[in-house]
Amino acid sequence: MKNYEIITVPHPALKQKAQDVQTVDDAIRAQMDGMLRAMYDAPGIGLAANQVNLLNRVLVMDLSKPDKGEEPNPICMANPQVIYESEDISVMEEGCLSIPQQYAEVERPAIVRVRYLDYHGKEAELEAEGLLSHCVQHEIDHLNGVLFIDYLSSLKRNMILKKVEKLKKHEAL
Ligand code: NI
Numbered sequence: 001m002k003n004y005e006i007i008t009v010p011h012p013a014l015k016q017k018a019q020d021v022q023t024v025d026d027a028i029r030a031q032m033d034g035m036l037r038a039m040y041d042a043p044g045i046g047l048a049a050n051q052v053n054l055l056n057r058v059l060v061m062d063l064s065k066p067d068k069g070e071e072p073n074p075i076c077m078a079n080p081q082v083i084y085e086s087e088d089i090s091v092m093e094e095g096c097l098s099i100p101q102q103y104a105e106v107e108r109p110a111i112v113r114v115r116y117l118d119y120h121g122k123e124a125e126l127e128a129e130g131l132l133s134h135c136v137q138h139e140i141d142h143l144n145g146v147l148f149i150d151y152l153s154s155l156k157r158n159m160i161l162k163k164v165e166k167l168k169k170h171e172a173l
Pocket of ligand 1: 095096097098138142
């Protein structure tokens with residue numbers, strides 16, 4: 001299995017648009033496995049290819065709660081497409097492994113339906129609400145080079161970027 005390192009802002013790959021995969025083959029499955037490992041290690045609930053410096057449209061998620069005795073429930077997607085979004089809005093606090101230790105409330109469509117290719121390359125659909133809805137929209141945003149801080153005022157965004165810069169300097173010491 002590949003060992004991926006998660007990149008953080010202001011890495012340029014986080015601002016780039018990822019490209020569709022042709023098919024979900026063994027190489028893509030190995031990427032999905034490696035991304036899940038990196039996500040579980042972090043730990044986080046979602047990870048997009050851009051965050052491991054790959055620019056293909058692959059994302060992984062797992063919202064299960066192992067500390068509450070729940071079994072892992074990995075969801076792997078290639079070429080995800082939002083085919084429905086509700087007019088109802090949901091506001092939730094979001095964070096991001098590429099923007100460590102920073103959180104802010106983000107407004108998104110409350111319910112979305114996503115069409116994608118699964119781990120086996122089969123077309124599948126997911127209807128999501130609540131945390132899963134925020135998570136899948138957040139990860140699809142990554143594939144389009146969009147971060148949750150892009151929804152904030154520039155003042156708030158710059159504050160967060162400065163805090164991460166400080167944090168990284170501190171960790172490097
Ligand atoms: Ni993120």
